[in-house]
Amino acid sequence: MRALLLWCAQNPWLSEHVPSWGFVRRAVKRFMPGEEFDSALKAAVDFKANRIGAVFTKLGENIKAMSEATAAVEHYEMVLTRAAEAGLEPEISIKPTQVGLDIDPDATFANLNRLAAAAARVKGFMWIDMEGSAYTDRTLDLYNRVHSRHPATGVCLQAYLYRTAADVHRMLPFKPAIRLVKGAYAEPADRAFPAKRDVDANYLALCALMLPDMNRGRLKLVLATHDVPLIERIARFADAIGMDRHALEVHMLYGIQSAHQSRLAAEGYGVKALIAYGDAWYAWYLRRLAERPANVVFVARQMFG
Template identity: 55%
Template sequence: MRRILLWAARNPWLRQHVPRWRFVRRAVRRFMPGEEMGDALAAAERYRADRIGAVFTLLGENLTAFDQAEEIARHYQELLGEIAKRGLDAEVSLKLTQLGFDIDPKRTFGLVDDLARRAADMGTWLWIDMEGSAYVDGTVTFYERVRTVHENTGLCIQAYLHRTPADIVRLLPVRPAIRLVKGAYDEPAAIAYRKGPEVDAAYLASAAELLGAVAEGRATRLILGTHDLRLIEQSAGFAEARGLARERIEVQMLYGIRAGEQRRLAAEGFNVRALISYGSYWYPWYVRRLAERPANLVFALRQLLP
């Protein structure tokens, strides 16, 4: 089922048609507050009372021309201004392909450089998502460069990739900030673990390595980007053993997933953020969420009922 859904996420016909179906649009609301920046900002305001911060991401497709990347960068500039204006505890995460990485990586660097500077002026952080395996090498190299200029930047890395432990070693000299996730793409066995227990073991090994680095000041932050409570508990155990205070244990989950657990962890003193996605290009992203938990298909199909 996971493979079929990941295929469906890439299929051009489905990409074009499914977003028009009303029941799908209704189902998608479970995972995103709306298509507009204002919807995402309002959702972040609602999290305040529970001491849960936000990370915003604008959903996007691969681009055909660089001026589309510039438009998206302007959108993020405006978003950073809104975060500061509203006094939100919120950061921003983006995909390099959204900023034209496939078209002109040098100009993408210019856009990210400007955004990271603006984020620093606004007292917040800029994160770089990790995409499919074809982009991993380029993204790690890109982040190494960005990080040497901007302290307030972080990178997502995927525990399922065999190369990840080596990437961690490679990144430590720049004192990275890392968001560790399991990985959302359908990667072949030659380069990635495909079985759940193997991915979990790889996740824990990388989390332990990175939490040790944070405790020793060799990395600035580690975000546990997962809904897997067992991994969070075990990683928190490593962190406490390394003398890290509760508020330095950062957990991020997606908007709408395990909301009760997000509140519980925040109440227990963990540093929790919800990743709020918004925008009109939600189809492939939404289908990847279904692939993570095919039981969500039942929820989507229920929206067919009046």
């Protein structure tokens, strides 16, 4: 089921037609407050009352013309300004292929650099998403270059890739900010652990590798996962090395494990919700279904009203 859903995410015919189907549009609302930025901003302001921060991401990837990249950059500049005006600590999360990586790597660097500068001006933060493994080297190269100029930037690393521990070791001397996820793309067995239990074990091992450095102020690690038992195991590891477990920061997606987001924030953890919006939600939404194929039942229910 996961492989089928990830195949559907890449299928051009489906990506053109499915977004207009009403029952799918209704189902998507579970993971997005709306297609417009105003809906995302309102959700973020509401979250603030519960001590939950927000990271904004406008959906879109693999753009076909640099004019689309420029439009995305201008949009995110507006997002940073408006979120700061609303009293938020503005964080954004960008896919490199949304700002040009398939077309022009130098222009992509300029775009990310411009957004990192805009984030720094409002005391915000810019995250770089990690896409499929064909992009990993280029994304890390972009991150290293942007981060050397703008410290308030971070990059996502994926625990399902065999290479991730080596990437962490290479990045550690530069005080990186790392958002650790399990990984959402279809990857071959020679690059990524095929079995979920191995991905989970590697996630824990990577945290054990990074937390002592975080405790010494040498890196910022964010746990981007909805796996609550795994977060608890990592918190116990933090206790064991004498680190305050509430120094851990957890990021989850809007609409998933909402009760746990509130509970963790109330207990004193740093919690942020990644709020996605925009009309280019098809591939992103299919990856959410693939993460939990039981969600397909929810879509089917929308079909029957």
